[in-house]
Structures are given as C-alpha cells and as structure tokens.
Amino acid sequence: MSEAESTPLEEKLTAPVRAAIDESAYGSWRSIATEDAVSLSFGFPDPDLFPQSGLAESVDAVLAEEGDEALQYGAGEYREELRSYLVEQERERGIDFDTHDLLVTNGATHAIDTVCRAFLDPGDTIIVEAPTFMGILGVFRNFGVDIVSVPVDEDGMIVEQLAAKLRHRRERGAEPPTFAYTIPDFHNPTGTTLSRERRERLLELAEEYDFGVLEDGAYSDLWLDAEAPPPLATMTDSERVIRVGSFAKTLAPGVRMGWLTAPKRIQEATETVAAGGTNTFTESFVGHYCESGQLDDNLPAIREAYRAKRDHMLDELEENMPAEVEWTEPAGGFFVWVTLPESVDAEAMLESAAEAGVTYLPGPMFYPGDGGENALRLSFTYVKKDEITAGIEALAASIAQAR
Known part of the structure; x- marks a missing residue:
C-alpha cells in the first residue's frame, strides 16, 4: 500500500x-x-x-537512597522535592499559592494540551500571536477550534488590535474566545518581549470580554540583558491566567518535564484530565538535581x-x-x-x-x-x-x- x-x-x-x-x-x-x-x-x-555529570549523580543518589520505591508507582520523596522546588520558584515570581496550585507535566506542550482538554470544545475560539510557536498550532487544531491571530511588533502582541477584534466580535454577537495564548517573554519565533503596559491591557481585556490567558513561560529564565516584566499570572487578582513552564530550555529537553500553575480549582480540573501521569523517576532525579541548587547555579x-x-x-x-x-x-x-x-x-x-x-x-x-x-x-x-x-x-x- x-x-x-x-x-x-x-x-x-x-x-x-x-x-x-x-x-x-x-x-x-x-x-x-x-x-x-x-x-x-x-x-x-x-x-x-x-549537565550530564550532575544529572548522573542525581540518578545514582535517587537509586541509592530510594531504591525500588523510586521505580514504583508514586515514587519517593525526591519526586515531592521537584514540586517543592517549582512551587518556591513560582512563589518567588509572585504567584500566590494560597489561591493557586501547581501541576507537574511531561513538558510544556503536555501542560498546554491538558489545559485544552479541560476547556476546549469544537468551535471554540483561541487567540494567538502571529507569528507563534508552530507546535502549539497543531495542538489547538486537534481540538477543532477557530484560531484568531493578532500581529506582533517589537513590543510583543499588538494588544490594541486584539481589542478591536474583540469589539468587532461582540458587535456581531460572537461568543468570547476561550483563551488568548501568548509567549510574553522572548517570544518564539520573534524573540520579542511583551511590554508591561501591554500585559496590563491584555489582562484588562480578559476581564472585559471574559476570556482566559494561557501564558507560556518556556523562555522566561533565559533573559540575556535584563529580566522580563513580571509574569501575567502575578499582575492580576482575577484568577484568569494559567502559566506554563518548562525545563527543556534550561536543563535538557530530553527530561520532558514541565509544569503549570493555575487557580486551585482549575489546577484540579487539569489534573483530572492529564491522562497517563508523568515519569515519576524522572521527576525524582530532576527534583534531587534542582534541590541541590545545581540548576540555579548553572x-x-x-x-x-x-x-x-x-x-x-x-x-x-x-x-x-x-x-x-x-x-x-x-x-x-x-x-x-x-x-x-x-x-x-x-x-x-x-x-x-x-x-x-x-x-x-x-x-x-x-x-x-x-x-x-x-x-x-x-x-x-x-x-x-x-x-x-x-x-x-x-x-x-x-x-x-x-x-
């Protein structure tokens, strides 16, 4: 054939x-x-x-200290150390863990796919930047949604053009979008960064037009001149933002580890539909590696x-x-x-x-x-x-x- x-x-x-x-x-x-x-x-x-030697040392340490437990369903304490490390990292960025929670995933794309499973029905609308990460377009298309794009300039998404599109949709009686997906820090593919003023305006529009913001922070730690403006998830009390992160760019893509932080009830929903779970052994040795301070040091x-x-x-x-x-x-x-x-x-x-x-x-x-x-x-x-x-x-x- x-x-x-x-x-x-x-x-x-x-x-x-x-x-x-x-x-x-x-x-x-x-x-x-x-x-x-x-x-x-x-x-x-x-x-x-x-960091091949550092990761190898962490693998050996996990196996030596946790043995069979590290290879069993659920794994051991080092798996929890990864979550603790990530919670502390996100807390330092300004996320309030009295109202939010964190879910470890098999990479950032898995995190985004999980959000899609929790929220999207065929015919829903997603806002994206134009251009945007090519891999995520395929994920969104898998859910049969309409993808509406907003252009990017040197300051990131041109949010006033989004405002105009939203006004036009409302005048036509169209349903609001479910999410706006953005890579605000050192954008893929343009490298641009969404300005603080535009971040604030995007959050205002999310409130006015009743949609969520899916914030992809895959590159947030890779600032080369100065840190980017604060994450969108820390700039609002409206609990409309889901923030995604990844170890692919800072540790190694082969570990396939990412995470999302979201309001607690939304985190619970995403955990419910995150099929298959994660690689708990990888979580364990990455947790050991991160808690030892090596990632931050590198x-x-x-x-x-x-x-x-x-x-x-x-x-x-x-x-x-x-x-x-x-x-x-x-x-x-x-x-x-x-x-x-x-x-x-x-x-x-x-x-x-x-x-x-x-x-x-x-x-x-x-x-x-x-x-x-x-x-x-x-x-x-x-x-x-x-x-x-x-x-x-x-x-x-x-x-x-x-x-």
Missing part, C-alpha cells in the same frame, strides 16, 4: 486530524536540513551546556553562553545582510526573526539557501493562516560561533540572489 492510499481506519479519524493529516506536522521541520548546511533552524539548547553560565552567541549573530547580520532586510534584537530566549524584502519568498528560497550552506525555518510555518511569506526564524543557541558566521554569510548570499 502506498503512502497516499487510505487505510481502513482513516475515515474514523477525527475531523481535525483528517484536515491536518496532509499538512506539515509538528516535527517535520526537523527534516529541513542537509548534510553540508549550517542549521540555524533548530530551536535546541546547546548540548555542551547539558543559569548564569547558560545566559552568558547564549548572550555571546546572540551578540555574534546580530553582529554578523549587521555586517552581511543586504539592504531592506530587517531583524529583531531579542533580549533573551533562542531566536531572531528576519524580515526580507517583500519580493523574496522565504519558503521558495529554502532549497537554494540549503545548497548555499544554511537552513532556517520559513515564516509561514508560524502562522495559523496566511502570513510570514517574506520572513524566517533563526536560532543562535544550538550552533557554534563559526557556524553562525558561515550560516549568515550563506543566507545573505541567498537573499541577494533571490532579490
């Missing part, structure tokens, strides 16, 4: 999955690579920063390494890019967003760019509909400085040729 032929079960797939099955799936971007090209597409941490070195790479990429862009090319200057995170002349199609240019020696992610991958045709995302964290130099030079040559 060829790939294109249907299987007997295909017609039983859900409507959202049938609609998405021929589209670019989450993960297909990983194939945008060639053997000889520098990959500026991977939003991966630098593997040289993985963060300054991680920031220093990424700051140097970011600065190098920005310098190379300044030196090599043709006229009319613009780019963001992120204050943290992993990414730089590049806007090309309108005549250049980033997706069409990808093949020739790979032949020239560089790959990237084309802008349209980050939009729920049309958009981003003359834009692309670069990541500075995974590659070495000399690779950044070679990649930006190849990209500049490709853009000049495409023009």
Whole structure:
C-alpha cells in the first residue's frame, strides 16, 4: 500500500486530524536540513551546556537512597522535592499559592494540551500571536477550534488590535474566545518581549470580554540583558491566567518535564484530565538535581553562553545582510526573526539557501493562516560561533540572489 492510499481506519479519524493529516506536522521541520548546511533552524539548547555529570549523580543518589520505591508507582520523596522546588520558584515570581496550585507535566506542550482538554470544545475560539510557536498550532487544531491571530511588533502582541477584534466580535454577537495564548517573554519565533503596559491591557481585556490567558513561560529564565516584566499570572487578582513552564530550555529537553500553575480549582480540573501521569523517576532525579541548587547555579553560565552567541549573530547580520532586510534584537530566549524584502519568498528560497550552506525555518510555518511569506526564524543557541558566521554569510548570499 502506498503512502497516499487510505487505510481502513482513516475515515474514523477525527475531523481535525483528517484536515491536518496532509499538512506539515509538528516535527517535520526537523527534516529541513542537509548534510553540508549550517542549521540555524533548530530551536535546541546547546548540548555542551547539558549537565550530564550532575544529572548522573542525581540518578545514582535517587537509586541509592530510594531504591525500588523510586521505580514504583508514586515514587519517593525526591519526586515531592521537584514540586517543592517549582512551587518556591513560582512563589518567588509572585504567584500566590494560597489561591493557586501547581501541576507537574511531561513538558510544556503536555501542560498546554491538558489545559485544552479541560476547556476546549469544537468551535471554540483561541487567540494567538502571529507569528507563534508552530507546535502549539497543531495542538489547538486537534481540538477543532477557530484560531484568531493578532500581529506582533517589537513590543510583543499588538494588544490594541486584539481589542478591536474583540469589539468587532461582540458587535456581531460572537461568543468570547476561550483563551488568548501568548509567549510574553522572548517570544518564539520573534524573540520579542511583551511590554508591561501591554500585559496590563491584555489582562484588562480578559476581564472585559471574559476570556482566559494561557501564558507560556518556556523562555522566561533565559533573559540575556535584563529580566522580563513580571509574569501575567502575578499582575492580576482575577484568577484568569494559567502559566506554563518548562525545563527543556534550561536543563535538557530530553527530561520532558514541565509544569503549570493555575487557580486551585482549575489546577484540579487539569489534573483530572492529564491522562497517563508523568515519569515519576524522572521527576525524582530532576527534583534531587534542582534541590541541590545545581540548576540555579548553572543559569548564569547558560545566559552568558547564549548572550555571546546572540551578540555574534546580530553582529554578523549587521555586517552581511543586504539592504531592506530587517531583524529583531531579542533580549533573551533562542531566536531572531528576519524580515526580507517583500519580493523574496522565504519558503521558495529554502532549497537554494540549503545548497548555499544554511537552513532556517520559513515564516509561514508560524502562522495559523496566511502570513510570514517574506520572513524566517533563526536560532543562535544550538550552533557554534563559526557556524553562525558561515550560516549568515550563506543566507545573505541567498537573499541577494533571490532579490
């Protein structure tokens, strides 16, 4: 049977999955690579920063001290140490644990999927930034929702454009959105940060139009110049914000550990639908590692390494890019967003760019509909400085040729 032929079960797939099955799936971007090209597409941490010895020591300690208990359902006390560490970390950010609670999940995307299971019905509306994290678009589509996008500028989501869309929806008699999903700190893919004023306005709109805010803080700890404004979850007493975090960018993506903090009744609801539970052994050794202080001790070195790479990429862009090319200057995170002349199609240019020696992610991958045709995302964290130099030079040559 060829790939294109249907299987007997295909017609039983859900409507959202049938609609998405021929589209670019989450993960297909990983194939945008060639053997000889520098990959500026991977939003991966630098593997040289993985604390292999520290994690190995924590694994050994957990097995030595908790033995069979660590490998059994429920695990032991070190699993609880992870939760205690996260609660204290979120409390330091300003979250009130008299009214909120925390749920450990198998990564940030699992946390968001769990929120979707708790809240979304087919036909509901989700607000997203345009562009936004490509992987989350697939998650939302799985629930058969309408995705409404709001553009981003150098200060993050243009919240007044959201206000205009909400007014128009109300005038038409449309139901309010269920959530607005935002990556306010060092945004994926643009690297921008939502200003404090816009955070306040977004929370005002959530109250006025009766919707929730799903705050993705995956990059919040990776500030390179100065800390971002306070989390949205700490700026309101209305209990409309669910905040998501992740160890993928600060510890290692392979541990697959994330969390969410939410008002207590909402945390209970998400825990109810979080199918399958989490990897309790991983929770245990990550808990041991974090409680030993090693993660906090390593963060300054991680920031220093990424700051140097970011600065190098920005310098190379300044030196090599043709006229009319613009780019963001992120204050943290992993990414730089590049806007090309309108005549250049980033997706069409990808093949020739790979032949020239560089790959990237084309802008349209980050939009729920049309958009981003003359834009692309670069990541500075995974590659070495000399690779950044070679990649930006190849990209500049490709853009000049495409023009």
